[in-house]
Amino acid sequence: MARKMLRRLLQKTGTIGWSYRLKPKTMDAKNEIKVFPTLDALDEATAALIITIAKSAVADKGRFTISLSGGQTPQRLYKLLAGPEYSMQMVWDKTFVFWGDERCVPPDDEQNNAHMARTALLDHITIPAANIYPVPVELSPEPAAHKYERQIKDFFLGQPPAFDLILLGLGENGHTASLFPGTDALGESDRLIKDVYVTEQKMYRITMTAKLINEADNIIFLAAGSNKAAILSKVIVGPYQPDTYPAQYIQPKHGMLYWYLDKQAAALLPQDITGHH
Numbered sequence: 001m002a003r004k005m006l007r008r009l010l011q012k013t014g015t016i017g018w019s020y021r022l023k024p025k026t027m028d029a030k031n032e033i034k035v036f037p038t039l040d041a042l043d044e045a046t047a048a049l050i051i052t053i054a055k056s057a058v059a060d061k062g063r064f065t066i067s068l069s070g071g072q073t074p075q076r077l078y079k080l081l082a083g084p085e086y087s088m089q090m091v092w093d094k095t096f097v098f099w100g101d102e103r104c105v106p107p108d109d110e111q112n113n114a115h116m117a118r119t120a121l122l123d124h125i126t127i128p129a130a131n132i133y134p135v136p137v138e139l140s141p142e143p144a145a146h147k148y149e150r151q152i153k154d155f156f157l158g159q160p161p162a163f164d165l166i167l168l169g170l171g172e173n174g175h176t177a178s179l180f181p182g183t184d185a186l187g188e189s190d191r192l193i194k195d196v197y198v199t200e201q202k203m204y205r206i207t208m209t210a211k212l213i214n215e216a217d218n219i220i221f222l223a224a225g226s227n228k229a230a231i232l233s234k235v236i237v238g239p240y241q242p243d244t245y246p247a248q249y250i251q252p253k254h255g256m257l258y259w260y261l262d263k264q265a266a267a268l269l270p271q272d273i274t275g276h277h
């Protein structure tokens, strides 16, 4: 009964929201799920949302702090942001770029997330090099994690680090950033940055912890493609099993949580959650 009433209330308020899980704390965070008919529409809408958040942050604080995600999905978005239509709307010299996770491979390795972002975006805009904070992968995993955590704490001048925007992807196994099932970063309650060994990829990675991510003012999950439909359904409407589906750890303490999806990725979500199909 409560669930149905809540959903009707959410929809009436125009926030196409969903109960996520009827846990009081998730109801504080405003959740918004939007489904777009094509990849272009998804990327355009995400770029527009990023611009809106950036302009608001610069107006409020004189700067915009963003954490980028890696993998395939955001590459088109980054290229779009580098293009004339969007790049001109950003105040790049007041924009500070970090990463939600990084693979422990050399900076110029194709698998390196910062390498991908430089190729798709950062090398094509006028952002000061000092505004870019890549994960120091030249160090071995554990010292790299400690150094990155120090850099982030110093950047936020000892205040609790709260990014204006954290962009996240979603893996088919429910991981986000490098919060993979079975890794000890999942329930981490103290550290902001952890080094993890991802067995299925035989690779070390450095990741923001959910503790850090959940302090953000805005979080955008960007997911596209039919291969994400099953996991999205499990994460968004399934039972709360965050150790199996780590993306469920992402529940911003006070910020906005956006799920920006294409139609294919949203195909298995209930219509009353996405508002259309």
Ligand SMILES: O=C(O)[C@H](O)[C@@H](O)[C@H](O)[C@H](O)COP(=O)(O)O
Residues within 6 Å of the ligand: 069, 070, 071, 072, 073, 074, 100, 101, 102, 103, 113, 168, 169, 170, 171, 172, 175, 176, 177, 178
């Ligand atoms: O380092 C990474 O790979 C990402 O940060 C990772 O969390 C990614 O967002 C998901 O694995 C989805 O990846 P795709 O966009 O390639 O599906």
